[in-house]
Amino acid sequence: MRVATWNINSLKARLERVLAWLASAEPDVVCLQELKCATADVPADAFERAGYEVAAWGTGRWNGVAILSRVGIADVRQGIAAQPAFAGETEPRALTATCGPVRVQTLYIPNGRDTADPHFPYKLAFLQALAADAAADAAGALPFAAMGDYNICPTDDDVWDVEEWTGTTHVTTDERDALTAVKAAGLADVFPRALKHDRPFTFWDYRNLDFPKNRGLRIDLALANPAFASAVTDAYVDRNERKGKGASDHAPLVIDLDL
């Protein structure tokens, strides 16, 4: 089966591209992030016509996550245990569901904004809660992967130019340590292959010709438990989806499984 994760940067703006990609890539399960719409505004009928059931959680103009599946959706869980709030709100950043033979979690980890911004400790607290939340599924018998936009470059190789990113979020030791703690729950980074160039970046800023110049980051990750990781037959970043008018600034991470 084929599983994918993709930060689409607005479902409303991306719907036609997402539907076209579903038809061409034929994934069985897709974890989406940054819907930027409320749950009630998710066009479930359009996905159903394409053969997918939908579990979604959105509150409005920011954040929002969903899981699409053509192999069933069961045991849906909204948010993570002890999820920290920001500005008094529990934001729509996580959904977990069982889809056929796998259990998946779609994640939109807080950006952090700036190391001096309150959003930064919020990001670290979210990751700390995630490490505890993931432990049970990680140790479970079902193949499980916590995938999505982690907003962290795990290593310097995951940044197009480390010098340019010195002192910014996404590359700090605090964030990388927090990510390591999530992995310590029993999850491994499913490292994808790049379709072009040497490194499998998943995000390129809209500005400054970053995509044509391959100034990218690898921040969209799939952290898998042993049962999931051992079933992986291929993983790649579909950078073709970053091309053209109306593209998201993220490309899908696609994982094929012998399941």
Next chain:
DNA sequence: ATGACGAATAAAATTCGA
């Protein structure tokens, strides 16, 4: 082909993203 940012909200300018 991949081209100097894009989306939501709201109605011009601001916020957010990474």
